[in-house]
Amino acid sequence: MNLSAPDTFSPEKDSLIIGGESLSSRLFVGTGKYPSDTLIPGVLAASGSEVITVALRRVDMDATTDNVMQHIPSNIRLLPNTSGARTAEEAVRIARLAKAMGCGNWIKIEVISDNRYLLPDGYETVKATQILAKEGFVVLPYVNADLMIARSLVSAGAAAVMPLGAPIGSNRGLQTKEMLRILIEEIPLPIIVDAGIGKPSQACEAMEMGAAACLVNTAIAGAGNPVAMAKAFGQAVAAGRKAFLAGEAAVSPGRAYASSPLTGFLS
Amino acid sequence: MGFYDLLASYKNQDIQKLTASFDQRDVWRALSRESCDSRDFLTLLSPAARPFLEEMAVKARELSIRNFGRTIQLFTPMYLSNFCTNGCVYCGFGCANFIPRKQLSLEEVAEEARLIAADGLKHILILTGDAPKIATPAYIEASCRELRKHFSSIAIEIYAMDTETYRRMVAAGVDGLTLYQETYNETLYDTLHPYGPKKDYHFRLDAPERGCIAGMRMVNVGTLLGLDDWRRDAFFTGLHADWLQKNYPEVEISISLPRMRPHAGSYSPACEVSDADFVQILLAQRIFMPRCGISISTRERKEFRDNIMGLGVTRMSAGVSTAVGGHSDKDSGTGQFDISDERSVEEMAVAIKAKGYQPVYQDWRPMDSWEKSA
Numbered sequence: 001m002n003l004s005a006p007d008t009f010s011p012e013k014d015s016l017i018i019g020g021e022s023l024s025s026r027l028f029v030g031t032g033k034y035p036s037d038t039l040i041p042g043v044l045a046a047s048g049s050e051v052i053t054v055a056l057r058r059v060d061m062d063a064t065t066d067n068v069m070q071h072i073p074s075n076i077r078l079l080p081n082t083s084g085a086r087t088a089e090e091a092v093r094i095a096r097l098a099k100a101m102g103c104g105n106w107i108k109i110e111v112i113s114d115n116r117y118l119l120p121d122g123y124e125t126v127k128a129t130q131i132l133a134k135e136g137f138v139v140l141p142y143v144n145a146d147l148m149i150a151r152s153l154v155s156a157g158a159a160a161v162m163p164l165g166a167p168i169g170s171n172r173g174l175q176t177k178e179m180l181r182i183l184i185e186e187i188p189l190p191i192i193v194d195a196g197i198g199k200p201s202q203a204c205e206a207m208e209m210g211a212a213a214c215l216v217n218t219a220i221a222g223a224g225n226p227v228a229m230a231k232a233f234g235q236a237v238a239a240g241r242k243a244f245l246a247g248e249a250a251v252s253p254g255r256a257y258a259s260s261p262l263t264g265f266l267s
Numbered sequence: 268m269g270f271y272d273l274l275a276s277y278k279n280q281d282i283q284k285l286t287a288s289f290d291q292r293d294v295w296r297a298l299s300r301e302s303c304d305s306r307d308f309l310t311l312l313s314p315a316a317r318p319f320l321e322e323m324a325v326k327a328r329e330l331s332i333r334n335f336g337r338t339i340q341l342f343t344p345m346y347l348s349n350f351c352t353n354g355c356v357y358c359g360f361g362c363a364n365f366i367p368r369k370q371l372s373l374e375e376v377a378e379e380a381r382l383i384a385a386d387g388l389k390h391i392l393i394l395t396g397d398a399p400k401i402a403t404p405a406y407i408e409a410s411c412r413e414l415r416k417h418f419s420s421i422a423i424e425i426y427a428m429d430t431e432t433y434r435r436m437v438a439a440g441v442d443g444l445t446l447y448q449e450t451y452n453e454t455l456y457d458t459l460h461p462y463g464p465k466k467d468y469h470f471r472l473d474a475p476e477r478g479c480i481a482g483m484r485m486v487n488v489g490t491l492l493g494l495d496d497w498r499r500d501a502f503f504t505g506l507h508a509d510w511l512q513k514n515y516p517e518v519e520i521s522i523s524l525p526r527m528r529p530h531a532g533s534y535s536p537a538c539e540v541s542d543a544d545f546v547q548i549l550l551a552q553r554i555f556m557p558r559c560g561i562s563i564s565t566r567e568r569k570e571f572r573d574n575i576m577g578l579g580v581t582r583m584s585a586g587v588s589t590a591v592g593g594h595s596d597k598d599s600g601t602g603q604f605d606i607s608d609e610r611s612v613e614e615m616a617v618a619i620k621a622k623g624y625q626p627v628y629q630d631w632r633p634m635d636s637w638e639k640s641a
Contacts, residue, residue: 032336032338033332033335033336033337033338034336034337034338034625035336035337035338035623035624035625036620036625037625057629057630057631057632058627058629058630059629060389060419060628060629060632063387063628063629064385064387065387065616065626065628084631086517090634093634094634097634113516113517114516114517115512115516115517115518115519115520115558116512116513116516116558117558118558169333169334170333171333218333218336221336221337222332222333222336222337
């Protein structure tokens, strides 16, 4: 059962709770790949997003030039990520640094040791989650859509699970749809679909399936008009969520019934 | 199996004849595929692909934005020493050339670093000639200690080293290795390097792999375009990068596309590489390896650099001097080659922004330096 989905239709009370924090928007956005970081406030405003992920490797507090952090409004929940970490140990060190730098105690674990496809290392991700959850971090791990890994993350103390819909930056949508469906059914944590979502309709579909939220970066940052696209994603995620809460009407099985039913003998 | 074995498997192939045999259908097939294999890559480098540069550019641009966003990382080279024991016929630093020789003292390294860092750059590429008894590993380690006070990423473009020495470099804070094979043509390589340690083709060919084994975070390969038929060298550069990426997936692999430039010495390129040739290489490379970094130096002129920014380039140098101590001493002598784009870091950043891209000054920082400042 997915605890993020309320049992009754009450959209006015529908908020996503992560790490004890209540979020009214279920769209998380990123900071990478923009033609200019100055677009970030507009993207946040248009999308309605309250959570933004930032790669700590890019943050330079001493910068004489522009710094991405200057463009993130103070009311937005910062989700630093461990991009660049190749092992659990590196991810843990980056998480601790993020906290020491004042980025709060939320952390998105990214452990990637394959630069060809940028696929996450589930084993190292679970190890890092175990350590950081014990230290009081609100841990949001980015993983493959894999039930066993997700179950290990639940045991490790993750606050949510962030499976990929398709490889990072691919914009290929919900290629892991069947596995996402299983995770949504089986994992008692919010499932946040991360990576691969290329179009608002795909984010909407993930939400209709019961995902708790979506994280979108490339599809917004790479759009011709990132702010307009952010707005479209905000609306799509909200629409998908409403549809999920409303409960889908039954779909016709699409087949004819024989005049002599197979179970006719029962009557 | 090492990369040489893969290279050797092409020994009986006439690459030029093969590229000439491709037709438009082959190009369309290569362009329509989800992922390119080595044959598709060669097809995109072939004469048959030339009328399709626009189609290739559209695909390369889309792949680049998806994988890297609209960003260009900035870095600058810093020449520590131009002493050299090689006789490379095409290089301004070759020991047969009568140029003033200099090696920066550690104090001069510190001053040069301070001046470069004042422009906001965080990624630096240090270079020396091939004279390991003068620009020793210990000297480079000591220089790195100075540089780490200012820069978050240090890459080296120096003589080929063994694995153990690369490990020393990594321990000293080096996280990137750039090493050009110059040409993959083994016979030509021998004539271009008449004497000196660089003459050892195999030692140089395997150096990027040794860097990967030693723990470099980023390894960059390339050829000096113009030494041999560009299609052959571009093809083997791509194969080399692909081979490294497959075998060392934890390492960020990138390529550089340096074209021959005027330098001290009289060597003229055997093979002219036109702007269209250069663009074809860039596009084919991006389509073949969508996740590979592509670095463009100031060897290219500014108008050309501006125009190719959106076609797959991920890193560009700026504020460049190819002379030893060229940032602190403007009369510091002869550079390795003449640069074509003399724009400052600030001017380069403005040009990048004007093209709708973001100049990225820092994309990496070693964790121990982070920990000290946190």
